[in-house]
Amino acid sequence: MDTVYSSNSSTTPSSLLFLPLPLIANLKVVIIGAGYVGAPSAAIIAIKCPSVSVTVFDIDRSRIDAWNSDSLPIYEPGLDDLIRQCKKQGNLRFSNNESVVALADLIIVCVQTPTKRFGVGAGHASDLKNIELAARMISRVCASTGGRPRHRIVVEKSTVPVKTAQTLKIVLNPSTAPGNRRPSLSGLSTSSSPSSSSSTSITAVNTFSVISSPEFLAEGTAVADLEKPSRVLIGGDDTIAGRESVRTLAALYAEWVPLEKIITTNLWSSELSKLVANAFLAQRISSINSVSALCEASGADVNEVARAVGTDIRVGPHFLKSSVGFGGSCFKKDILNLVYLFRSYNLHEPALYWESVVKINEWQETRFSHSIVSRLFNTITGKKLAMLGFAFKADTGDCRESAAAAVANSLLQERARLHVFDPKADAAHMFEELETSHQISQSTTPGLNDLFVVETDVYACCLNAHAVIVTTEWPMFKKLDWARIYAGCIKPAFVFDGRNILDHSNLSQIGFSVHAIGKNLAVEAAMHAHAAAVSAVAERASPQGSPLKKGSVGVGGGGGGGGGKDSDDADFKSLNEAVARVLDTTTVELPLPPPSI
Numbered sequence: 001m002d003t004v005y006s007s008n009s010s011t012t013p014s015s016l017l018f019l020p021l022p023l024i025a026n027l028k029v030v031i032i033g034a035g036y037v038g039a040p041s042a043a044i045i046a047i048k049c050p051s052v053s054v055t056v057f058d059i060d061r062s063r064i065d066a067w068n069s070d071s072l073p074i075y076e077p078g079l080d081d082l083i084r085q086c087k088k089q090g091n092l093r094f095s096n097n098e099s100v101v102a103l104a105d106l107i108i109v110c111v112q113t114p115t116k117r118f119g120v121g122a123g124h125a126s127d128l129k130n131i132e133l134a135a136r137m138i139s140r141v142c143a144s145t146g147g148r149p150r151h152r153i154v155v156e157k158s159t160v161p162v163k164t165a166q167t168l169k170i171v172l173n174p175s176t177a178p179g180n181r182r183p184s185l186s187g188l189s190t191s192s193s194p195s196s197s198s199s200t201s202i203t204a205v206n207t208f209s210v211i212s213s214p215e216f217l218a219e220g221t222a223v224a225d226l227e228k229p230s231r232v233l234i235g236g237d238d239t240i241a242g243r244e245s246v247r248t249l250a251a252l253y254a255e256w257v258p259l260e261k262i263i264t265t266n267l268w269s270s271e272l273s274k275l276v277a278n279a280f281l282a283q284r285i286s287s288i289n290s291v292s293a294l295c296e297a298s299g300a301d302v303n304e305v306a307r308a309v310g311t312d313i314r315v316g317p318h319f320l321k322s323s324v325g326f327g328g329s330c331f332k333k334d335i336l337n338l339v340y341l342f343r344s345y346n347l348h349e350p351a352l353y354w355e356s357v358v359k360i361n362e363w364q365e366t367r368f369s370h371s372i373v374s375r376l377f378n379t380i381t382g383k384k385l386a387m388l389g390f391a392f393k394a395d396t397g398d399c400r401e402s403a404a405a406a407v408a409n410s411l412l413q414e415r416a417r418l419h420v421f422d423p424k425a426d427a428a429h430m431f432e433e434l435e436t437s438h439q440i441s442q443s444t445t446p447g448l449n450d451l452f453v454v455e456t457d458v459y460a461c462c463l464n465a466h467a468v469i470v471t472t473e474w475p476m477f478k479k480l481d482w483a484r485i486y487a488g489c490i491k492p493a494f495v496f497d498g499r500n501i502l503d504h505s506n507l508s509q510i511g512f513s514v515h516a517i518g519k520n521l522a523v524e525a526a527m528h529a530h531a532a533a534v535s536a537v538a539e540r541a542s543p544q545g546s547p548l549k550k551g552s553v554g555v556g557g558g559g560g561g562g563g564g565k566d567s568d569d570a571d572f573k574s575l576n577e578a579v580a581r582v583l584d585t586t587t588v589e590l591p592l593p594p595p596s597i
């Protein structure tokens with residue numbers, strides 16, 4: 001590897017990268033956990049570092065078999081190709097045999113860390129069972145392989161509460177735990193190759209450095225995010241072993257990531273940064289979603305508000321898209337974990353603040369499903385509703401914590417018949433999510449198979465539906481033949497756009513009653529009609545295009561266009577009446593006057 005120098009020569013922790021980084025040729029990397037993070041991360045490391053061998057280990061045999069087959073267990077754009085290339089290159093493999101772990105110089109832990117469902121902290125704290133089991137397995141397997149004990153680096157890539165690394169260190173290095181004897185010699189080799197052992201690195205027992213490098217990839221763009229990460233964060237102890245471990249992982253990333261994007265810091269800051277990063281992202285969504293309700297009530301358009309707000313460079317345009325709510329396996333659990341941490345440190349006010357981000361999200365999901373029920377004449381029992389999208393976002397088949405599942409839950413409580421289409425999420429994962437997050441299963445909901453039907457054809461899904469509900473922003477939904485869908489729907493036919501992706505005026509023209517998040521489309525339509533009326537009268541009054549003459553035009557105002565002909569007056573009157581009719585049929589509620597101070 002070429003010698004690389006950091007552009008950052010300050011005394012910040014990133015100055016760790018200023019010295020030539022260790023060589024990583026022939027490094028053996030083992031990734032534990034073949035999921036959404038582990039497998040794509042392994043593939044990127046393998047393809048970018050041909051001299052490094054990468055093995056992914058998972059306790060789930062079927063998952064490993066799927067990774068070894070042509071039908072991968074998860075969908076991510078570009079991942080099929082990438083895995084195929086890696087297999088061809090020959091330095092990536094997937095294994096269910098834990099003995100592979102002992103061969104590693106660098107072990108990256110990518111197991112799931114869901115929210116605890118029972119016991120202390122249930123509903124908020126992270127369940128660290130998988131993390132601890134992985135650490136115990138590493139320790140056991142490395143100890144049982146014979147050979148000379150040596151030093152290994154364990155990277156905490158799973159999202160964990162701050163100070164989890166402390167637990168890992170104790171589990172991995174029990175002899176260094178308080179009260180236990182320390183090993184006679186420990187620490188990393190001073191050699192530039194982490195895999196080579198030298199006389200200075202001989203240890204009486206296996207030793208492990210624990211560093212943190214949380215993952216910031218987003219599902220749906222995982223391959224692109226891994227290839228060009230916004231940053232790579234690495235946290236370690238300020239010890240010789242800690243610093244060298246950080247530098248070894250940095251050297252691996254430096255094979256394809258510019259050094260200025262590799263941030264080094266201490267362990268606790270690294271662990272906490274991941275939780276805070278996700279909390280900030282989710283908070284933006286809840287912020288704009290809270291505003292969406294005000295837009296619907298007042299007639300403002302949430303997209304316009306987001307555009308105006310996001311143009312300020314201090315705010316920025318990203319993550320300001322209003323929707324039915326955020327989902328996914330991370331946001332909710334990471335915020336709740338953060339809330340739990342605040343409470344553990346007796347910081348109750350900030351805990352409430354962050355908890356409200358999750359509450360607003362749940363409120364938005366409920367608000368959306370309630371609006372469906374109320375618009376469908378307050379009863380959806382027995383009605384067929386077509387739900388387009390079940391994955392928590394586009395470009396993934398992952399349904400974990402999806403907003404669609406939350407909406408489905410509400411609609412199923414009302415005994416609607418849901419027909420669901422998603423281009424990538426499969427039925428098994430949909431039912432799994434309904435059961436895991438909403439306790440809906442065959443046993444809790446008799447007849448579930450008739451109430452929740454997964455369709456493979458989007459038009460069949462919508463046929464004879466009272467309403468079409470868009471819950472995932474799949475681009476294909478924009479390109480559907482909506483006139484065909486309308487023709488097959490029960491009338492009046494409704495569209496509820498929970499992602500604000502459709503062409504609402506086109507849908508209205510086709511004949512749908514359209515409802516979108518953060519917009520009052522009835523008001524919008526009335527305003528368009530009003531503007532059209534004004535401009536039609538203006539044109540009649542002045543064919544040359546001069547401005548409308550004196551005499552204002554107002555709905556119900558009854559004023560004539562001053563100077564217009566009799567026929568203009570008649571046209572104007574009928575247009576005005578038409579606009580008034582549109583406005584009369586809307587359910588616009590005027591905003592309350594500001595409270596008196």
Ligand SMILES: NC(=O)c1ccc[n+]([C@@H]2O[C@H](COP(=O)([O-])OP(=O)(O)OC[C@H]3O[C@@H](n4cnc5c(N)ncnc54)[C@H](O)[C@@H]3O)[C@@H](O)[C@H]2O)c1
Pocket residue numbers: 032033034035036037038057058059060063110111112113130133134137157158159160215216217218219329330
């Ligand atoms: N999914 C994301 O978008 C994302 C993004 C950033 C960070 N993260 C974090 O990364 C971690 C992993 O998330 P994921 O979505 O990849 O999870 P996942 O559920 O898709 O995969 C985890 C895998 O770990 C395996 N596993 C569990 N315990 C094991 C053990 N002891 N030994 C070997 N294998 C074991 C499971 O069988 C599973 O295949 C979580 O902490 C998550 O919060 C996820």
